Amino acid sequence: xxxxxxxxxxxxxxxxxxxxxxxxxxxxxxxxxxxxxxxxxxxxxxxxxxxxxxxxxxxxxxxxxxxxxxxxxxxxxxxxxxxxxxxxxxxxxxxxxxxxxxxxxxxxxxxxxxxxxxxxxxxxxxxxxxxxxxxxxxxxxxxxxxxxxxxxxxxxxxxxxxxxxxxxxxxxxxxxxxxxxxxxxxxxxxxxxxxxxxxxxxxxxxxxxxxxxxxxxxxxxxxxxxxxxxxxxxxxxxxxxxxxxxxxxxxxxxxxxxxxxxxxxxxxxxxxxxxxxxxxxxxxxxxxxxxxxxxxxxxxxxxxxxxxxxxxxxxxxxxxxxxxxxxx
Amino acid sequence: xxxxxxxxxxxxxxxxxxxxxxxxxxxxxxxxxxxxxxxxxxxxxxxxxxxxxxxxxxxxxxxxxxxxxxxxxxxxxxxxxxxxxxxxxxxxxxxxxxxxxxxxxxxxxxxxxxxxxxxxxxxxxxxxxxxxxxxxxxxxxxxxxxxxxxxxxxxxxxxxxxxxxxxxxxxxxxxxxxxxxxxxxxxxxxxxxxxxxxxxxxxxxxxxxxxxxxxxxxxxxxxxxxxxxxxxxxxxxxxxxxxxxxxxx
Numbered sequence: 007x008x009x010x011x012x013x014x015x016x017x018x019x020x021x022x023x024x025x026x027x028x029x030x031x032x033x034x035x036x037x038x039x040x041x042x043x044x045x046x047x048x049x050x051x052x053x054x055x056x057x058x059x060x061x062x063x064x065x066x067x068x069x070x071x072x073x074x075x076x077x078x079x080x081x082x083x084x085x086x087x088x089x090x091x092x093x094x095x096x097x098x099x100x101x102x103x104x105x106x107x108x109x110x111x112x113x114x115x116x117x118x119x120x121x122x123x124x125x126x127x128x129x130x131x132x133x134x135x136x137x138x139x140x141x142x143x144x145x146x147x148x149x150x151x152x153x154x155x156x157x158x159x160x161x162x163x164x165x166x167x168x169x170x171x172x173x174x175x176x177x178x179x180x181x182x183x184x185x186x187x188x189x190x191x192x193x194x195x196x197x198x199x200x201x202x203x204x205x206x207x208x209x210x211x212x213x214x215x216x217x218x219x220x221x222x223x224x225x226x227x228x229x230x231x232x233x234x235x236x237x238x239x240x241x242x243x244x245x246x247x248x249x250x251x252x253x254x255x256x257x258x259x260x261x262x263x264x265x266x267x268x269x270x271x272x273x274x275x276x277x278x279x280x281x282x283x284x285x286x287x288x289x290x291x292x293x294x295x296x297x298x299x300x301x302x303x304x305x306x307x308x309x310x311x312x313x314x315x316x317x318x319x320x321x322x323x324x325x326x327x328x329x330x331x332x333x334x
Numbered sequence: 335x336x337x338x339x340x341x342x343x344x345x346x347x348x349x350x351x352x353x354x355x356x357x358x359x360x361x362x363x364x365x366x367x368x369x370x371x372x373x374x375x376x377x378x379x380x381x382x383x384x385x386x387x388x389x390x391x392x393x394x395x396x397x398x399x400x401x402x403x404x405x406x407x408x409x410x411x412x413x414x415x416x417x418x419x420x421x422x423x424x425x426x427x428x429x430x431x432x433x434x435x436x437x438x439x440x441x442x443x444x445x446x447x448x449x450x451x452x453x454x455x456x457x458x459x460x461x462x463x464x465x466x467x468x469x470x471x472x473x474x475x476x477x478x479x480x481x482x483x484x485x486x487x488x489x490x491x492x493x494x495x496x497x498x499x500x501x502x503x504x505x506x507x508x509x510x511x512x513x514x515x516x517x518x519x520x521x522x523x524x525x526x527x528x529x530x531x532x533x534x535x536x537x538x539x540x541x542x543x544x545x546x547x548x549x550x551x552x553x554x555x556x557x558x559x560x561x562x563x564x565x566x567x568x569x570x571x572x573x574x575x576x577x578x579x580x581x582x583x
Contacts, residue, residue, distance in 0.1 A: 204441055205450040211427050211438050218425040221387060223413035223442030223500060224449060232450075 031332070032281075036191075043183050051179050052251075053295055057288050058190040059247045064271045064283035065197050066240035071269065072277030073201060074233045075213030076127075077135045079265050080142030081241055083122070086260030087145060088115040088242030089249040093162035094155060104168040108246060115242030116235055123234040127227060130216075142265055149257040161256030168250055186247055193240055197280055200236070209233060210278065270309075274316045276323025285324050338400060340365040340534040341386065341417070341504050346395030348381055355381050356558040359395070363504070368535040370549035372542075374578065377555045379538040380422055383506050386536070387419040388412045399504065413442060416503035422512050422538075424489045426496070428482035432473055435481055435492060436464045439499035463499075471495050471525065487518040491525065498529055505530055507537035511544050523547050554578075 039058075043051050063085055070076045088111040095101040095110060126137045149156045156162065167177045168185065175181065200206060211219045212226050219226050249255050258264060267290070275286025293312065297305040320327075339362040347357040355378040363369055371379050384390040386397060388409035396405045399415045407415075427435050440460045441449050454460050468474040471491040476484065481492065494510055510526060511519040523544055526535075539545050545552060546566050553563035554575050562572045569575055 203451055203453065204437075207430065207434055207438060208441075208450060210430060214427045214429060215425050217389065217409075218421075218427070219438075219442075220409040221389070221413065221419055222439050222496065223410050223444075225408075225410050225446055228446060229450065 027332075039187060044180055048179050051183050053291065055179075055183050055186050055251055057284075057291050058186050059244050059251060060268065060271065060287040060291060061284040062190055062193045062247070063241055063244035064268050064275070064287050065194065065280050066237045066244065067268050068272050068277055068280055068283045069197060069200070069209075069233055069240070070237040071272060072279070072283075073206060073209035073213060074230055075216075076230060076234065077131075077269070078126075078138040078234075079135050079262060079269065080122070080126075080138030080140070081237070081268060082262075082264035083138075083142040083145045083260050084115050084119060084238040084241035085245035085248070085264070085268075086149070086255065086257075087118050088112065088245035089255040089259055090149060090156060090162070091115070092246045092249045093164075093166075093255045096166055097162050097164045098155070102169040104170050107168075108243075111246045112239055112242050115238050115245075119235045119238030122238075123231045127230055127234065139262060139265075142260060143262060146257050146261040149260055156257070159257060161254050163254040165253055166250050182251070186251070189243060189247060193243065194280065194284075197240065201280060205229075205233075213278070267309075270313055270316070272323075274312070274320065274323060276325025276328075279323070279325040279329075282323045282325030285328075289324070338365055339363065339398065340367075340400065341536065342398040343382075343386065344396040344398070346382075346385060346392045346397065348378070348385060348390065349393050354558055356555065359555070359560050361553055361560060361563060363534050363536060365503070365534055366532055368530070368548060368550045369537070370545040370552045371536060371538040371555060372540070372545060372552060373555035375540075378558070379555055380508055382555065383419065383508050383536070383538060387417060387506055410442075413500060413502070416500075417506070418497045418500050418502035418504070419506035420493045420497040420508060420510060422508040424486075424493050426481045426489055426492055429480060431478050431480055432468065432484070432492065433464065433477040435496060436467055436499060437461075439496040440464055443500035467495050467499065470529070487514055490514055490518070490522065494522070494526065494529075502533060504534045504536070507535070509538055509540070511539065511541060519544060 039054075043054055046054070063081075066084075067078065067081045070078055070081065091111040091114045092107050095107050101107060122138070122141050126134055126141060129137055150159055152158070167182075201209070208219070208224060208229055211222075211224070212229060216226050245255075245259070248259070271286035271290050272283045273286070274289060275284065276282025290309075290312070293308060294305060297308050301308075316323075342362040344360055346359045348355045349357075359382065361369075371382065373379050381390065385392045388404070388407060388411075392405060396403055398404065399412065399417055402415060404412050404415065404417075427438065430438070437454060437460065440463060441452075441454070444452065465474065468477055471488075473484075473488060473492065476488070481489065484492065490510070490513070494507065497505060497507070507526070511522050514522055519541065526537075527548060535548075537548065539548075549566060551563065551565055552569040554561050554569065554572075556578050561578070562569060562575050564572070
């Protein structure tokens with residue numbers, strides 16, 4: 007290979023391990039996601055859809071929290087906000103075209119993140135956590151009290167399907183699964199691409215030593231602002247897909263508990279890995295499903311216990327141990 | 335004709351909630367000069383370097399890089415004007431590799447778009463410069479090691495190398511030989527002398543051997559002000575400096 011043909015190297019990949027070996031888990035997971043679901047019962051297919059949607063949501067938080075070190079307790083605000091925009095457009099204004107609803111939801115979410123980012127990124131660390139929590143709760147209470155628009159605590163409820171304007175599509179659970187899978191794959195690839203760029207290394211640098219990054223010439227505020235908005239965009243996409251999946255959106259989807267839940271998924275799976283949060287989502291949602299079968303009223307107890315056990319014994323997340331196992 | 339001042343401080347003062355660290359500090363570093371900043375512990379040397387580099391804001395006074403008033407400019411903008419610095423304590427990125435640390439530093443001098451989105455190819459000038467830098471500090475063989483796995487001395491070398499990555503016109507080094515053994519310190523001085531040829535240098539140090547072997551001129555910060563500045567021999571002969579810092583015979 008001539009010198010000019012040598013592959014481009016990102017800051018993140020220039021030292022990476024053998025690429026082919028690293029792709030094997032992705033290929034296996036991809037094949038399973040592609041071919042297994044049609045043979046699954048509807049309920050398991052539905053559970054898988056939920057895992058995929060929450061995975062997009064968790065990966066979006068991973069960008070902000072795992073890579074950039076911004077622990078947001080208000081990330082659900084973007085998930086819920088996009089969901090509400092979609093729900094309001096479809097149920098209140100009868101605008102059903104997916105090609106209108108999706109851009110409107112995502113642009114609205116980006117605008118909200120642009121505003122919230124200016125406020126929240128004025129502070130760091132624990133104060134960022136508190137400000138994002140407050141902003142999330144602000145939206146929660148707006149959704150709760152603005153009953154005429156949001157349905158208040160009842161939320162917005164309706165049977166919703168993405169109107170793609172493509173003749174011949176009959177929505178059934180399998181088609182919808184592949185629809186969500188497409189967005190999951192695109193989101194994963196986009197976020198992975200972003201983190202493999204020098205952008206990803208810059209985020210890690212900010213997470214480790216922001217002051218040093220500043221003195222090396224990086225405008226860290228702008229970089230954090232960018233990733234905050236990008237993270238919100240993907241959270242919004244997850245929120246919109248969730249509305250189609252669930253058929254309703256309620257204030258809870260904007261609030262603290264929801265943000266806390268997705269934060270736990272990221273921590274359990276392993277922050278700053280992207281695939282870790284996907285694993286975290288799968289573990290939590292499968293546990294929730296099992297709990298719903300045998301002791302639904304005990305789910306909060308189980309969730310809390312999982313949180314404590316993770317903090318004590320799974321620091322670094324499941325991905326850390328998987329990585330170690332795979333690289334052995 | 336006088337060379338242009340590379341870095342100038344005009345009546346810079348700093349206080350923390352009423353506690354005055356120093357006041358009315360003024361000096362001018364000509365392009366290509368090597369200055370040492372000395373003074374007893376707690377005199378405010380690191381604080382002054384922090385103000386010059388933008389880590390801290392001055393309570394009053396002005397700082398100039400060339401003809402540009404940078405008093406209110408953030409740190410990253412000062413780097414793009416040619417001012418870089420190292421820290422007294424290592425501020426490397428422990429969970430990135432040696433190579434990633436250097437590449438991060440090399441990329442810092444680019445525009446935001448290039449910093450974030452331009453993939454570095456092995457044929458890029460930056461990649462080659464990274465190789466040169468790691469060879470020069472003897473860390474090429476450890477390029478894929480995490481920085482946290484390096485010895486303290488190697489980390490100090492990395493710290494200096496990273497501050498040099500942007501090929502700065504003005505370099506501020508805060509105690510570059512802090513914590514190094516005598517031989518490591520000698521090597522460090524040699525390395526700094528070689529790599530800062532032609533740059534304007536301001537460094538703080540306690541070790542007088544380092545000061546005299548590296549600096550053309552010295553300024554002494556004590557009692558909250560610059561009490562003396564001049565060539566090494568002038569400072570050595572200064573009775574006040576001998577009394578407060580070097581010790582009278």
